[in-house]
Amino acid sequence: MDSMALELFGLVAGAVTSAGFIPQLVRGYRTKKLEDVSYFMPIVLTAGMTLWFIYGLFLGALAVIVANIFGVGCCLVLIIMKKIYA
Amino acid sequence: MDSMALELFGLVAGAVTSAGFIPQLVRGYRTKKLEDVSYFMPIVLTAGMTLWFIYGLFLGALAVIVANIFGVGCCLVLIIMKKIYA
Numbered sequence: 001m002d003s004m005a006l007e008l009f010g011l012v013a014g015a016v017t018s019a020g021f022i023p024q025l026v027r028g029y030r031t032k033k034l035e036d037v038s039y040f041m042p043i044v045l046t047a048g049m050t051l052w053f054i055y056g057l058f059l060g061a062l063a064v065i066v067a068n069i070f071g072v073g074c075c076l077v078l079i080i081m082k083k084i085y086a
Numbered sequence: 087m088d089s090m091a092l093e094l095f096g097l098v099a100g101a102v103t104s105a106g107f108i109p110q111l112v113r114g115y116r117t118k119k120l121e122d123v124s125y126f127m128p129i130v131l132t133a134g135m136t137l138w139f140i141y142g143l144f145l146g147a148l149a150v151i152v153a154n155i156f157g158v159g160c161c162l163v164l165i166i167m168k169k170i171y172a
């Protein structure tokens with residue numbers, strides 16, 4: 001696979017992974033309940049994805065950078081929603 | 087940062103991100119309740135992390151490979167736990 005195709009593949013991987021948080025946000029918004037969701041999950045994921053973002057910067061891997069910015073955003077929204085619905 | 091240091095940094099990033107699912111598994115195990123956790127989150131994340139795993143294979147990035155194997159494992163456990171506690 002050439003580097004252009006690999007970057008595109010990575011972008012798809014990043015898009016799918018990031019999209020994984022959307023159903024959780026939608027479910028939380030609909031039910032106004034996030035009691036069973038651990039606070040630590042989005043908090044630790046935010047830390048981890050920030051590190052991935054830095055890793056992506058050093059590697060120059062656009063897919064890793066973009067996916068992790070979006071992922072951090074989703075986790076922050078989840079933390080705020082859990083706070084509001086608590 | 088040289089490539090060895092970058093790989094180590096990536097491994098830390100992967101370890102932290104993967105660790106993010108552990109508090110959710112622990113909380114679920116303790117409360118025996120995962121009602122507020124969307125089924126689609128771990129399902130879509132499993133698909134996305136499988137793609138990341140393949141991306142890591144092509145890139146030869148050990149950190150990406152290891153982190154995503156662990157992540158897929160955590161998501162599968164979460165799906166099974168939600169099924170059992172339903």
